[in-house]
Amino acid sequence: MDVSLRPVHDSDLPVFFRQSNDPEALHRAAFTPENPADRDAFEAHWARIRASEQVVVRTVLGDGDVLGSAAVYGEPGEREVTYWIDRAYWGKGIATAALRALLAEVDERPLFARVAADNAASLRVLEKCGFEVSARATGYAPARGAEIGELVLTLGP
Template identity: 80%
Template structure:
């Protein structure tokens, strides 16, 4: 499978919106928008993402199909990676390949990531890409409506 990254196009947004409303994916990600079904909030968020010079956002393609997105955002020294892969493509190494591609493009370090403590698959992706657990805490997870365990990870620095 050929995994590539490219800048986000407006035509990707309906796919991202559909992906961000998958109940199983929401539960797994845990730390999501308060109301993922709010299309106006989604569009406003992506308008900010696409126009911010400090955010590197990429569409993830698998054999040419839009399967998710990956990004780096935040202030220097505290920049964070994030990614979302369509549940239909989980377990195929796409998230790892996409994150590796993003990390090759964004050379600054340190970079940070956060993951629900029980999201073993995402934790594996981050660890395969060189991130190490740097803190354990609890935080409110909107997708679960409760405080849950969260891991903070760091790459470099």
């Protein structure tokens, strides 16, 4: 499958909303909005992201279809990557290809990532892209309604 990135279009948002309400994906991601089904909050969040000059956000395409999103956000020196891929495409190398493409576009380092400690698939994606575990933490995971382990990963100096 040909994986590519492009700027987010208005027509992507309904797809992102559907993807971000998948119960299994929410559980795996763990650190999600308190109420992912709140469409107004979702729209406001995406409006802020798209308006910010400090955020690089892209739609992930696979053979032209919208498969998810990938972004870099945060203050210089503390910037983080994030990505979300439709569950139907998990395990096919899409997240790894998308993150590699994003990292080629955003050359600043260091970059950070956070992942639920039990999310082995996302941890593998990050490690394949050169991230290394640099810290362990505990945080409240809204999707699970509990404190869980979290890994912080770093790419670059």
